[in-house]
Amino acid sequence: MKLGAIEGGGTKFVVGVGDENGQVLDRASFPTTTPEETMQKCVDYFKDKDVEAIGFGCFGPIDPDPKSPTYGYVTTTPKPGWGHYNVVGDLKRAFPDTPIGFDTDVNGACLGEVFFGAAKGLDSAVYFTIGTGIGGGAYVEGRLLHGLVHPEMGHVKLVVRDDDPYKGKCPYHGTCFEGLCSGPAIEERWGISAKELAPDHPAWDLEAWYIGQAMANVVLTLSPKKIILGGGVMHQSHLFPRILKYMREDLNGYIQNDAVLHDDHYIVWPELGDNAGLCGSLALAVDALKK
Numbered sequence: 001m002k003l004g005a006i007e008g009g010g011t012k013f014v015v016g017v018g019d020e021n022g023q024v025l026d027r028a029s030f031p032t033t034t035p036e037e038t039m040q041k042c043v044d045y046f047k048d049k050d051v052e053a054i055g056f057g058c059f060g061p062i063d064p065d066p067k068s069p070t071y072g073y074v075t076t077t078p079k080p081g082w083g084h085y086n087v088v089g090d091l092k093r094a095f096p097d098t099p100i101g102f103d104t105d106v107n108g109a110c111l112g113e114v115f116f117g118a119a120k121g122l123d124s125a126v127y128f129t130i131g132t133g134i135g136g137g138a139y140v141e142g143r144l145l146h147g148l149v150h151p152e153m154g155h156v157k158l159v160v161r162d163d164d165p166y167k168g169k170c171p172y173h174g175t176c177f178e179g180l181c182s183g184p185a186i187e188e189r190w191g192i193s194a195k196e197l198a199p200d201h202p203a204w205d206l207e208a209w210y211i212g213q214a215m216a217n218v219v220l221t222l223s224p225k226k227i228i229l230g231g232g233v234m235h236q237s238h239l240f241p242r243i244l245k246y247m248r249e250d251l252n253g254y255i256q257n258d259a260v261l262h263d264d265h266y267i268v269w270p271e272l273g274d275n276a277g278l279c280g281s282l283a284l285a286v287d288a289l290k291k
Helices: 035-046 088-092 105-116 177-181 182-191 204-222 239-251 274-291
Strands: 003-008 012-018 024-031 055-057 102-106 124-130 134-140 225-228
Touching: 003 035, 003 105, 003 274, 012 035, 012 177, 012 182, 024 035, 024 274, 035 055, 035 088, 035 225, 055 105, 055 274, 088 102, 088 134, 102 134, 102 204, 102 274, 105 124, 105 134, 105 274, 124 204, 134 177, 134 204, 177 182, 177 204, 177 239, 182 204
Parallel strands: 003 055, 055 102, 124 225
Antiparallel strands: 003 012, 012 024, 124 134
16 A cells, blocks of 8 residues: 655655555655645655555644534644645645545654554554644544544643743743743753753753643543653653653552553653654555545
């Protein structure tokens, strides 16, 4: 099976061709410029690829509801020029007979980990990317979670730790998960980029405390069988045991389950690594063919 994949990010787009097993056979990338120019580059890439379906995991917010009149649109993004733009429409005009699977980039990455990676074989998992922004995708009882639009788990409000005077980076919610824990929040709070912080810097204990709190909230609301944390900030592997510790402290013994209480691999780095987005789009293509 020959499938197309688009990982649409706010900074760059990655396109590729792969198969139903998550094998990426060819890939290319280019900067995210105007929607017209960027989508034309996607179309040009696939013109001679003869793919059976295309999966598109896109930055958002987006409208993923096929019954909606604005299905396939990027909606209220602050990215200049991209608001209320019909990205799927551009693909459908170029490839009218090709099934297209469309979802958020994080839902796509979550599906990729379920099909091919750290959550393979599970009917429940949550995927977060923690980097320039924070987004979460959820796979619940064998299907991606959408609801009204799609989850925005990066914007849940968190309790601010007593020793943290920071007011938060998010222009909408201040001290939400993204406002406290994203890469730009770390840099603004400490005056140095996350990449340059030493592993023993106090920034990391605070980061783990907040992420642990957010993961406790996820356990209480969605009860996932696996939590996967990707993105640039999570390249700090020393964070994982600290996050588990703080999540367990926050839950305070309320969830009596071995995975939460004793499994040190309950919260993990994506098995697909930095390919999670592209492989997730391949999974969206597989899903589009099934439908």
